[in-house]
Amino acid sequence: MKPRLNVIWNEIYCKRCILCVEVCPVGILSLEMDEIVEKPGCIRCYQCERYCPDIAIEVMDEGEKSS
Amino acid sequence: MIDRSYKELLKLKRFPHTWCPGCGIGAVLKNVAISLRELGWNDRNTTVVSGIGCSGRMAGYMNLDAVHTPHGRALTAAEAIKTVRPDLNVVVLSGDGDLGAIGGNHLLHTSRRNPNITVFCNDNEIYGLTGGQAGPTTPKGTKTITSPRGEIFQPLRLGRILTTQAPYFYARTTVYHLNHFKACIREALFWKGFSFVDIISDCIELNGRRLGFKTAHQMFKWFDERFHIVEGVRDHLKDDELGIAKREVEAEVKAEMEVEKEPKVLIEGLKLFTLEELKHFDGTDGKPIYIGYKGKVYDISTSPLFQGEKRMRCHIAGKDLTRDIEIAPHGEDLVYHFPMVGKLKVKAEAEK
Secondary structure, X not given: OOOOOOEEXXXXXXXXXXXXXXXXXXXXXXXXXXXXXXOOOOOOOOHHHHHOOOOOEEEOOHHHHHO | OOOOHHHHHEOHXXXXXXXXXXXXXXXXXXXXXXXXXXXXXXXXXXXXXXXXXXXXXXXXXXXXXXXXXXXXXXXXXXXXXXXXXXXXXXXXXXXXXXXXXXXXXXXXXXXXXXXXXXXXXXXXXOEOOOOOEOOOOOOOOOOOOOOOXXXXXXXXXXXXXXXXXXXXEEEEEXXXXXXXXXXXXXXXXXXXXXXXEEEEOOOHHHHHHHHOOOOHHHHHHHHHHHOEEEEEEEOOOOOOEEEEEEEOOOXXXXXXXXXXXXOOOOOOOOEEEEHHHHHHOEOHHHOOEEEEEOOEEEEOOOOXXXXXXXXXXXXXXXXXXXXXXXXXXXXXXXXXXXXXXXXXXXXXXXXX
């Protein structure tokens, strides 16, 4: 799994409904090889986390991000 | 920062849950858990009751006392619990097939007796668990597995049935209009009496694919086209309206008329807009984008999120967004960045 930049993705909970991919306003998430891949450029709008029906994606807190 | 303590109310060791990818029930479960957590309802003072169907599994995933009842009998069990233990908060999580079809009789009479319980109805307009047959709330003309040429009967309009006799609380919302959804959940939980939230949800695997949608998000967009949010509290909701209809006492003939009139002359330099005029300024054909907020009109053409689009998520340009902004995660200071260009005349709209 590729390193995470801004979001934590739970591979076990995720059912690949790609709701987060389509709901992202800046379009940085994508489904590649059965994995949710993120590109840099997250604006931390929390839309993916709010819409995810499986609690599988979470935006990292500011402190976690820097570490 | 976002509060994730709602996870204590979910049995995470049983996750991932059994629903299909993109199913709206997951969103209902999550948002109900968030709202219960915000109100401080926990396993000491809350019990959840669910019926049969995909949505009947919701109670099993909550870390609260849960009752899984026979088909259609969720409301009877809930009412019994409330009668014996009035100190408990009783929440019913069920679906439209369970509450509206086989449990229709119980729905009518429970709403008549008006116990203090809250019902969240996951309305996916289909019998989802059994494979996508036409249910009581399937809209006329919808193709399902049992109506390949389109459903021929009118759907059961739960909103009309439940708003005939006061006191009542009926809210209709969708899983797409998330802020509105959360506001409806919270108001329903606060309501003293029988409150019913009709959550229009998606069944992408067994209904959406047959209707030609590829992903859950396309179905959400379809909800956005079919329904629109209405402001304030209504007595009744039309079939394409999302909002809250509630009344505590039976309506009496109102003798008092509203004498108060909005003064025509306002601060100079500020144009007076009606809601009709405001609708034209939605950013199309190079026009500026105006929105209304608390009786004022703001020019938000410079907002980066509205560029080239008529809307930003649920905020629609050319509308009075007072209620939207109140329930939005951001504050009202975002609006005050933009220049004020006029005043909004709301009274005239209300009189019509």
